[in-house]
Amino acid sequence: MASADLHPTAHDHDHDHDHEATPPPDEGWGGYGPELETAVRELLIEKGLITADAVRRTVEAIESTTPAVGGRLVARAWVDPAFRARLLADGSAAARELGVDMGTTRLLVVENTPDEHNLIVCTLCSCYPRAVLGLPPAWYKSFAYRSRAVREPRAVLAEFGTVLPEGVSVRVHDSTADMRYMVLPLRPAGTEGWSEEALAALPTRDSMIGVTDLRGALALAGTKDEGEDKSRTGR
Amino acid sequence: MRPRFVPGDTVRVRQAEPLGHCRTPGFVRGHSGRIERVLDEFPNPEERAYGRPGLPKVRLYRVRFSQPGLWPDYDGPAGDTLDVEIYEHWLEPAGP
Numbered sequence: 001m002a003s004a005d006l007h008p009t010a011h012d013h014d015h016d017h018d019h020e021a022t023p024p025p026d027e028g029w030g031g032y033g034p035e036l037e038t039a040v041r042e043l044l045i046e047k048g049l050i051t052a053d054a055v056r057r058t059v060e061a062i063e064s065t066t067p068a069v070g071g072r073l074v075a076r077a078w079v080d081p082a083f084r085a086r087l088l089a090d091g092s093a094a095a096r097e098l099g100v101d102m103g104t105t106r107l108l109v110v111e112n113t114p115d116e117h118n119l120i121v122c123t124l125c126s127c128y129p130r131a132v133l134g135l136p137p138a139w140y141k142s143f144a145y146r147s148r149a150v151r152e153p154r155a156v157l158a159e160f161g162t163v164l165p166e167g168v169s170v171r172v173h174d175s176t177a178d179m180r181y182m183v184l185p186l187r188p189a190g191t192e193g194w195s196e197e198a199l200a201a202l203p204t205r206d207s208m209i210g211v212t213d214l215r216g217a218l219a220l221a222g223t224k225d226e227g228e229d230k231s232r233t234g235r
Numbered sequence: 236m237r238p239r240f241v242p243g244d245t246v247r248v249r250q251a252e253p254l255g256h257c258r259t260p261g262f263v264r265g266h267s268g269r270i271e272r273v274l275d276e277f278p279n280p281e282e283r284a285y286g287r288p289g290l291p292k293v294r295l296y297r298v299r300f301s302q303p304g305l306w307p308d309y310d311g312p313a314g315d316t317l318d319v320e321i322y323e324h325w326l327e328p329a330g331p
Contacts, residue, residue, distance in 0.1 A: 169314040176258045177320035178277045
């Protein structure tokens with residue numbers, strides 16, 4: 001991540017170029033990354049190639065992005081079938097309609113259906129759709145998640161409390177190259193007639209990574225009993 | 236360049252162990268899958284990793300693998316799948 005911060009224009013993508021054999025920083029790499037980042041950053045500033053202010057602004061922009069951006073895309077897709085079609089056909093272009101810039105990466109949105117549940121992982125490093133979900137959770141970068149999400153996705157889902165109905169296929173997407181993935185969750189039952197703004201508050205970060213779904217969303221949101229019942233019995 | 240493969244084609248991932256950076260996971264090498272969709276062309280990451288421009292660009296695909304085909308003891312239904320982005324030079328035709 002440090003290296004990505006240094007090149008906000010020429011290198012504006014969010015995987016770390018880790019080789020497959022390189023352990024992630026959170027599991028014992030323990031190396032010289034922070035020192036290297038500081039040294040290179042100071043050299044670039046000294047040579048006038050970047051400014052400290054540009055670095056600060058870039059870091060602030062990265063850290064201020066939250067999954068609420070993804071929630072806006074999801075809510076729009078739920079209320080507007082034409083937008084949903086555009087989002088699934090070309091995620092980057094559809095995101096741009098809502099003022100979201102994917103930079104040099106491409107957004108690819110995969111849609112949960114009553115028959116299919118999608119799960120996102122990056123086995124090689126930690127590619128993540130930062131422009132729509134912000135910074136990834138620590139577990140997303142862990143060796144355990146990266147290996148188990150492809151090897152035993154249903155066990156991983158169960159640990160997140162996600163038990164899929166019989167007959168639902170699991171589609172895992174390994175973000176190995178230039179695409180960045182976001183899951184379009186199923187709209188919870190009981191939200192008919194909700195405003196787009198109210199709907200945008202429902203998608204959680206984890207539901208857009210695909211480790212959870214929104215079947216319990218209304219109960220968690222503490223909405224009225226009627227909605228809660230529908231969310232439990234729906235689908 | 237026109238894509239070599241179209242959606243639905245059966246392809247095999249080369250069983251290769253090149254030195255240096257590449258973005259083809261080891262667990263799909265030697266395995267067959269189907270082209271799920273054809274993506275754009277991108278600078279070759281195997282070149283870019285060493286500061287070179289990675290041109291000409293290379294075609295990228297999403298290849299869909301059957302999970303039970305990848306993992307003999309896979310715990311889940313036969314219909315579960317894994318989609319992986321793979322560059323064209325890692326793919327070869329594999330039967331019907």
